[in-house]
Amino acid sequence: MDRDYNPQSAQSIFHFSYGLLHKSLAEAVMAIDPNINLENIANKGKGGLGQLVEKYFYGYDLNSNPEADFPEAGVELKTTPLKKNVKGEFLIKERLVCDMIDFCEIVNVSFEESAFYKKCVLMLILFYLHAQGKSLHELEFLFSVLWKLKDKDLLIIKHDYEIIVGKIKAGKAHELSEGDTMYLGACRKGQKGDALRRQPFSDICAPKRAFALKPAYMRTILEFILASGKDMATNTDIPTLEEMELVSKEELETSSFEDILISRIMKFKGLDYKQIAKSLDLEISSGDKSRYARTVKEVLLKGLKDFEDAEEFRKAGIIVKTVRVETNGNIKESMSFENIDYDEVLEVEEWTESRWYEIVTSRFMFVVFRAISSNLHEWRNETRYVLDKVIFWTMPVEDLSNAEMYWENIRMNVLSDTLQDADNSFWKLADNRDFHVRPKAQTSKDKYLSPISNKEIPKKAYWFNRGYVKKILQRAYGTEWGKIFENH
């Protein structure tokens, strides 16, 4: 039976996808051709939901790499799951896997020649609702987005690609991490027990990986469709959300995003937060516990309130933290992250889909202030710290298994409903295991409810031990560290 769309037109393919929304694939196909019963077909043979959609809904013959799924229109078809949280909001469930990485092959392929570039510049992304236990053809489609990677995003993605390929060329495929890059990540693919792959410039075998758009980037696509107020939208003909960009396309043509930010911050090297604030006309109360963070925000964001408000930070999910180092090299405080969402920990099916996994595989930006002795009158009651260094950092892969054990411990406490202070077995700072769990709330009376028993339980957060932060900084400073700190 003929389908009423033109495979040479992206718009036409996009409009035809309307027939999938609010239906399962089985229902949508049945509406086109009652003779096709997916119950009998879909569970047989290989292939994901995307291939089933292409074959049975679009009635289009499958093609293999490296061309886009609809080559005449240059459109790649992607299906990707959403989940709902307890408040009923849609969340991204997974990163969007785009293309497998063949370590031995990719080192000879430029970005422009890559299958990713050839296929994924224009994508038809179909969001469906994840439901445990359902077959692929039973899942409900929610939104359809025709998404074009704009030129500026492609510059950042090209840089990401080159970082990933560069690491493979350096014989470090086994050290790849999603946190190495901004929008395009090298994500783990396959199960834990799968055979490792050979890499061209090292004898060490490495886990299988794929190019993927990272969860934070996917979140911006979801925000785009939600903000449109419709079930279908395309960023090819209407503007995306109004957003503030920190770095222009022109700047990215000659330098990387990270280098640009480093040079903007390092103009203030050697100055304390009061001096920086004054030069920016920013008023900061000395009682404000976020005074260092607020100062750094003003330097980079020029009036925006949050890093999340800046396009690149939102799309890349970069985590910014300020660190204060004492004259002896100790870190003043441990580093807190967001509160543990016990409902999320309970619901998550795999550690790689957890919030904590996304945090530890993020790109980090540490802005370091170091203590110096000062006779200045206005610092007589407080140690003076001056801006010293900006460090972009990714958690090394060898630390990830420890991060996983930490998360498993938290999950075990959620499952056994031992979240009250008297009952839990959370990692403490004194355990010296790099991470710990600690309160973070308005007051001690500020509580959450246990997802299992509805008992009141304390609000706690994920923390990096200060000793762990020190290790991170020592590695980044290298030989400089001893010269600055340990002579005191």
Add this chain to the structure above:
DNA sequence: GCATGATCATGC
């Protein structure tokens, strides 16, 4: 002196 629990300014 440090680990741990408690709390704060701010902004939405």
Add this chain to the structure above:
DNA sequence: GCATGATCATGC
């Protein structure tokens, strides 16, 4: 009223 990005305050 609550999340954020932290620092403060205590008690051992």
